[in-house]
Amino acid sequence: MKNFLKFAGFILLTSNLSADVKDLYRQHCQVCHGQKGQGGLGSSLVDGQWTYGNSDAEHAEVITRGLPDMGMQGFGEILSDKEIRSLVIYIQELTRQADPAKAPRNHQGLFQTQHQQYRIREVFKNHRKMWGISFLPDDKFIVTEIDGALRIITADGKPAPPVKGTPEIARKGQGGMLDVAVHPDYLKNGWIYLAYAEGSPDHCITTVVRGRIKENTWVDEETIFRADEKFRNGAGVHFGSRIAFREDYVFFSIGDRGRQQHAQNIDYPNGKIFRLHEDGRVPVDNPFVQESSLPAIWSRGHRNPQALAFRPGTDELWSTEHGPRGGDELNRILPGRNYGWPTVTYGMNYNGTPITEHTSLPGLEDPVWHWTPSIATCGMTFADGDVYPGWQGDILAGGLKAQVIERLRIGPEGLAEREVILKDQGRVRDIKTAPDGSIYVILESTGSRLVKIVPEK
Ligand code: HEC
The missing domain is CATH 2.120.10.30 (TolB, C-terminal domain)
Structure with missing residues (x-):
């Protein structure tokens, strides 16, 4: 029983190991895409312009496979599908921060x-x-x-x-x-x-x-x-x-x-x-x-x-x-x-x-x-x-x-x-x-x- 509890605790711990998306971004993406997604070596992720498609699925695809010819490695080997999904959401958050929803004109x-x-x-x-x-x-x-x-x-x-x-x-x-x-x-x-x-x-x-x-x-x-x-x-x-x-x-x-x-x-x-x-x-x-x-x-x-x-x-x-x-x-x-x-x-x-x-x-x-x-x-x-x-x-x-x-x-x-x-x-x-x-x-x-x-x- 004791061993079983230990084992269950281990599973709980490991299943919680997914990193905060902000850390993932900082660790893997920021160097090329910039702290706020504004771009650098890589393209801007927040200007609404997408070369490789603007759907969530296409973003996930680019992150998974990378763009080797353009200098971006694929992350499919080191990040889980769930983590890649969280990065796709994070890119949307960065986009919103760069261009917040506008209030209607109020005169x-x-x-x-x-x-x-x-x-x-x-x-x-x-x-x-x-x-x-x-x-x-x-x-x-x-x-x-x-x-x-x-x-x-x-x-x-x-x-x-x-x-x-x-x-x-x-x-x-x-x-x-x-x-x-x-x-x-x-x-x-x-x-x-x-x-x-x-x-x-x-x-x-x-x-x-x-x-x-x-x-x-x-x-x-x-x-x-x-x-x-x-x-x-x-x-x-x-x-x-x-x-x-x-x-x-x-x-x-x-x-x-x-x-x-x-x-x-x-x-x-x-x-x-x-x-x-x-x-x-x-x-x-x-x-x-x-x-x-x-x-x-x-x-x-x-x-x-x-x-x-x-x-x-x-x-x-x-x-x-x-x-x-x-x-x-x-x-x-x-x-x-x-x-x-x-x-x-x-x-x-x-x-x-x-x-x-x-x-x-x-x-x-x-x-x-x-x-x-x-x-x-x-x-x-x-x-x-x-x-x-x-x-x-x-x-x-x-x-x-x-x-x-x-x-x-x-x-x-x-x-x-x-x-x-x-x-x-x-x-x-x-x-x-x-x-x-x-x-x-x-x-x-x-x-x-x-x-x-x-x-x-
Ligand atoms: C070594 C630099 C580098 C790193 C690290 C990098 N990228 Fe890129 N990324 C690029 C380049 C270069 C492009 C292609 C730009 C172009 O073709 O205009 C690109 C393109 C993209 C695109 C497609 C943009 C479009 O216009 O369709 C996405 C999405 C993307 N990267 C996300 C990420 C994410 C998320 C990470 C971190 C997990 C990451 N990248 C890490 C360099 C990098």
């Missing part, structure tokens, strides 16, 4: 983008961190705060005291009070859905409930999804969660909770998107009703999806999720599909060590778009209606780390246009389209702000 508060001009108007400023937003009748808003509060805000930005009697949350890392979603038929049924980290900080997981608000008090609570206690853990990461409705169904997401492999296992709630009837019953035609002890699962292989939205006029469910270092993804979510985490990813570990050389494998879904380097995707919506005529049908996706909103237009062949429409106004936590078509954003710094995107001719 006296007027943001000028490709198809639409707009201003941002502050609706409500909060010294606490708001996390999710949804819309109530009479142009009122309802927001969550990560620390546990649920709060109604009037159309002119006056906050009510926190709703009393909301579920007790576990506040840990990225966990707390998460998304809020007002049922599309709220006027008839009064339902409001909440996703939150439940349990104790050392023993928690994402739960979804619905309830009603009467006299600023949470009442009539019903469980929509509560995973078994055995799935709780003490990790402070990857809780998801966003909520979306279609017809009689509610969809929501839970991240991998730091247990990567569980994202692949359909008997774990980690790293999944779920579909239930709006009252929490399992639809009989869900993809895993036969095979899984968790028949609410709709798709798997997710890392940390923090955005869910339906494309207007269609049944297409879309999501963005956080990758590790690189590999944030935009996905079209289809039932029963496997989105690949952690078997395939365009990213590497935060410390610069590789995860896998595979970005794509048969049977696993490719993202429609991936952000490498990461922007830390959080919140997305579709522009719908005639409020922003230049953006009709486009995706607006938020980024926490990059402090951006990106606009992505999806055509029949996939991504058709991509543009940064807001930058450096705060970390983008949530972005939602109100019933009247107006778009609202939660921007986060020390506190947070709810702002409206006001179109301008």
Whole structure:
């Protein structure tokens, strides 16, 4: 037994031996390509000009085989495929540093983008961190705060005291009070859905409930999804969660909770998107009703999806999720599909060590778009209606780390246009389209702000 433990320890050690990508670059590439990839004996790796092809695969090929005639040896013998993959990602990071995403022109508060001009108007400023937003009748808003509060805000930005009697949350890392979603038929049924980290900080997981608000008090609570206690853990990461409705169904997401492999296992709630009837019953035609002890699962292989939205006029469910270092993804979510985490990813570990050389494998879904380097995707919506005529049908996706909103237009062949429409106004936590078509954003710094995107001719 002792020997076995020693042996297992040895395996753990050796499998961790992959070097930080920065060290790999410094050791093997810098002498010719320069500290920042600017070039020297070798060509610039950051000017967007590629002699030997501009795909990831072609870069990996050059690094593996080298260009002996040009004076670059091949590294296939001394570096693993995973390490070469991490260098390809690192080149993209260097490129981004050399040419950071440009902010749209902003002249006296007027943001000028490709198809639409707009201003941002502050609706409500909060010294606490708001996390999710949804819309109530009479142009009122309802927001969550990560620390546990649920709060109604009037159309002119006056906050009510926190709703009393909301579920007790576990506040840990990225966990707390998460998304809020007002049922599309709220006027008839009064339902409001909440996703939150439940349990104790050392023993928690994402739960979804619905309830009603009467006299600023949470009442009539019903469980929509509560995973078994055995799935709780003490990790402070990857809780998801966003909520979306279609017809009689509610969809929501839970991240991998730091247990990567569980994202692949359909008997774990980690790293999944779920579909239930709006009252929490399992639809009989869900993809895993036969095979899984968790028949609410709709798709798997997710890392940390923090955005869910339906494309207007269609049944297409879309999501963005956080990758590790690189590999944030935009996905079209289809039932029963496997989105690949952690078997395939365009990213590497935060410390610069590789995860896998595979970005794509048969049977696993490719993202429609991936952000490498990461922007830390959080919140997305579709522009719908005639409020922003230049953006009709486009995706607006938020980024926490990059402090951006990106606009992505999806055509029949996939991504058709991509543009940064807001930058450096705060970390983008949530972005939602109100019933009247107006778009609202939660921007986060020390506190947070709810702002409206006001179109301008
Ligand atoms: C001894 C110098 C040298 C070293 C070391 C070196 N390279 Fe190169 N590299 C070159 C030269 C020279 C070229 C070809 C430039 C040309 O043809 O314009 C090149 C080309 C490339 C290209 C293709 C560029 C293009 O325009 O398509 C990539 C990618 C690349 N190197 C990556 C790396 C990486 C990653 C490392 C470290 C693992 C590395 N190189 C190490 C000299 C070097």
